[in-house]
Amino acid sequence: MGSPLHHIGFSLSFGSGWSFKLYERPKAYIRQNEYYMAVGRMRDVKKPGDIKGSVSTDNVTSHDSEKVQNYKLPPLVGALKASAAKNAASFHFPGHNRGHAAPSSFTQLIGLRPYLHDLPELPELDNLFSPEGPILEAQKRAAELFGASETWFLVGGSTCGIQAAVMATCSPGDNIILPRNCHISAISAVILSGAVPKYIMPDYDSDWDIAGGITPSQAKKAIKELDIEGDKVGAVFVVSPTYHGICSNVAEISHLCHSHNIPLIVDEAHGAHFGFHRLLPNSALFQGADLAIQSTHKVLCSLTQSSMLHMSGDLVDRDRICRCLQTLQSSSPSYLLLASLDAARAQVSENKQIIFDNAIELAMGAKSAILKIPNISVLDITSFPQFPAIDPLRVTIGTKQLGLSAFEGDDILSKDFGVVSELVGTQSMTLAFNLGTQREHVSSLISGLKHLSTISTTKNCTNHSKNNCESLTHFDDISMGLSPREAFFAHKTKVGIKDSIGQICGELVCPYPPGIPVLIPGEVISEGALNYLLQVRSKGVVISGASDHLLSSILVCNV
Numbered sequence: 001m002g003s004p005l006h007h008i009g010f011s012l013s014f015g016s017g018w019s020f021k022l023y024e025r026p027k028a029y030i031r032q033n034e035y036y037m038a039v040g041r042m043r044d045v046k047k048p049g050d051i052k053g054s055v056s057t058d059n060v061t062s063h064d065s066e067k068v069q070n071y072k073l074p075p076l077v078g079a080l081k082a083s084a085a086k087n088a089a090s091f092h093f094p095g096h097n098r099g100h101a102a103p104s105s106f107t108q109l110i111g112l113r114p115y116l117h118d119l120p121e122l123p124e125l126d127n128l129f130s131p132e133g134p135i136l137e138a139q140k141r142a143a144e145l146f147g148a149s150e151t152w153f154l155v156g157g158s159t160c161g162i163q164a165a166v167m168a169t170c171s172p173g174d175n176i177i178l179p180r181n182c183h184i185s186a187i188s189a190v191i192l193s194g195a196v197p198k199y200i201m202p203d204y205d206s207d208w209d210i211a212g213g214i215t216p217s218q219a220k221k222a223i224k225e226l227d228i229e230g231d232k233v234g235a236v237f238v239v240s241p242t243y244h245g246i247c248s249n250v251a252e253i254s255h256l257c258h259s260h261n262i263p264l265i266v267d268e269a270h271g272a273h274f275g276f277h278r279l280l281p282n283s284a285l286f287q288g289a290d291l292a293i294q295s296t297h298k299v300l301c302s303l304t305q306s307s308m309l310h311m312s313g314d315l316v317d318r319d320r321i322c323r324c325l326q327t328l329q330s331s332s333p334s335y336l337l338l339a340s341l342d343a344a345r346a347q348v349s350e351n352k353q354i355i356f357d358n359a360i361e362l363a364m365g366a367k368s369a370i371l372k373i374p375n376i377s378v379l380d381i382t383s384f385p386q387f388p389a390i391d392p393l394r395v396t397i398g399t400k401q402l403g404l405s406a407f408e409g410d411d412i413l414s415k416d417f418g419v420v421s422e423l424v425g426t427q428s429m430t431l432a433f434n435l436g437t438q439r440e441h442v443s444s445l446i447s448g449l450k451h452l453s454t455i456s457t458t459k460n461c462t463n464h465s466k467n468n469c470e471s472l473t474h475f476d477d478i479s480m481g482l483s484p485r486e487a488f489f490a491h492k493t494k495v496g497i498k499d500s501i502g503q504i505c506g507e508l509v510c511p512y513p514p515g516i517p518v519l520i521p522g523e524v525i526s527e528g529a530l531n532y533l534l535q536v537r538s539k540g541v542v543i544s545g546a547s548d549h550l551l552s553s554i555l556v557c558n559v
């Protein structure tokens with residue numbers, strides 16, 4: 001029996017292009033606007049499931065299409081294309097059935113093509129958890145590009161890669177050395193693995209209210225202290241670069257770790273582009289890390305939630321990584337995410353010598369233009385002199401001298417100039433430059449900052465601004481009553497914030513920025529920590545993780 005599509009009067013022509021051809025409208029390609037209109041009309045008048053006309057859509061011109069055909073597709077992208085082109089009578093998931101039942105409210109936004117290619121684990125598409133076809137080939141090519149002995153594609157972001165890396169290196173009761181300003185995924189990794197954390201307090205700059213990385217001497221001290229106590233170290237965990245682009249000396253830390261036979265995990269979520277330009281720092285793997293986790297979706301161009309876990313050498317058991325990843329990830333991984341990783345890898349591979357030239361030139365140009373604007377500063381490595389580098393594509397602007405909080409400044413930039421930043425702190429806002437950064441958008445940014453500078457000279461500091469411009473009293477009195485895992489599973493009670501002093505915290509409370517958790521499950525709540533939290537909350541800082549984000553109450557463990 002033929003495909004249901006044949007009964008409704010049009011044929012599929014994937015073999016010769018990216019579009020379906022309509023009998024009744026023999027125009028090879030329909031442009032995007034027409035397509036949206038067609039979909040909208042069609043969805044209004046057709047009965048459910050009738051996709052006549054809808055699959056004939058494409059915003060690719062015949063010229064583009066020819067170029068795409070002549071171009072050898074990356075392995076998983078090619079496999080997905082071929083599989084979608086099969087015109088199969090599909091009796092499998094997902095229920096939108098290759099777009100036949102795609103909801104029109106969404107296809108009006110994204111078109112049908114994502115649905116056509118949203119396929120499950122069909123034999124020709126390989127299996128993420130036992131790859132032997134296009135996924136294996138795509139992962140091998142990624143490993144080659146990023147200098148790994150093996151690479152795993154991730155559909156749960158770097159979050160699941162970090163969790164797998166910690167679970168693969170630390171068994172319950174093993175110690176893990178990690179910076180206190182690690183991402184929440186590292187804390188959840190500690191909870192999942194049952195590892196015992198030994199925190200290193202990162203360097204902190206109170207003028208900027210920004211935390212840096214950790215130094216080799218801090219790592220050395222932590223290893224030595226655990227060694228003296230006879231405690232086993234499962235792994236050392238480093239975040240490099242940080243959200244603000246500050247890089248730790250991974251080469252020296254990996255050398256140190258390996259001299260103690262300890263694997264080094266690097267959270268390189270913000271550094272998938274490292275090593276692809278002479279002005280970019282070297283990648284963590286290049287510097288000797290055993291495991292590096294990169295959010296390919298952050299600076300490179302894969303779809304949100306897709307990441308990669310890279311391994312180098314054999315200090316870590318690769319089979320254990322596979323088991324951990326299968327435990328943590330969905331059994332229905334999205335092929336759109338997986339293929340987007342393959343495509344992002346190919347995009348870099350094809351032009352790796354020059355691909356970041358333009359982005360770096362724009363970022364450098366922006367920095368020198370911003371530095372000429374009165375009362376606005378740009379974060380550079382002189383604020384963190386013990387660290388080797390800062391990512392040139394992360395531009396962090398200081399607003400302290402403007403008499404405006406960064407929140408106020410960011411609001412004006414967004415509302416009046418259409419400029420949207422990546423991260424806003426009390427004293428700074430951070431802009432992420434990338435392969436898609438547009439010159440005219442940089443001009444809007446510069447115009448917006450000039451405007452902020454002008455109004456700051458005419459405007460008196462508001463009370464709100466003054467409050468935000470004051471530096472914070474930092475806290476560092478940390479003691480642990482339970483391990484994070486014990487605290488996570490303990491019964492808990494909500495108590496008033498003032499009554500919580502001396503009790504064991506049942507949740508993770510982290511103001512962002514600077515992104516250093518003030519309380520981690522299992523820690524004894526101290527007066528210093530509470531005062532710090534109340535101080536940052538009064539500055540309008542977002543408190544993440546707390547069940548009561550206003551901080552009038554907090555969860556404590558019943559012990």
Ligand SMILES: Cc1ncc(COP(=O)(O)O)c(C=O)c1O
Pocket residue numbers: 156157158159160162183185239242243267269270295305307
């Ligand atoms: C330093 C750091 N590590 C890990 C992650 C988690 O990455 P993902 O969003 O890809 O899960 C983030 C996310 O922002 C991060 O900033």
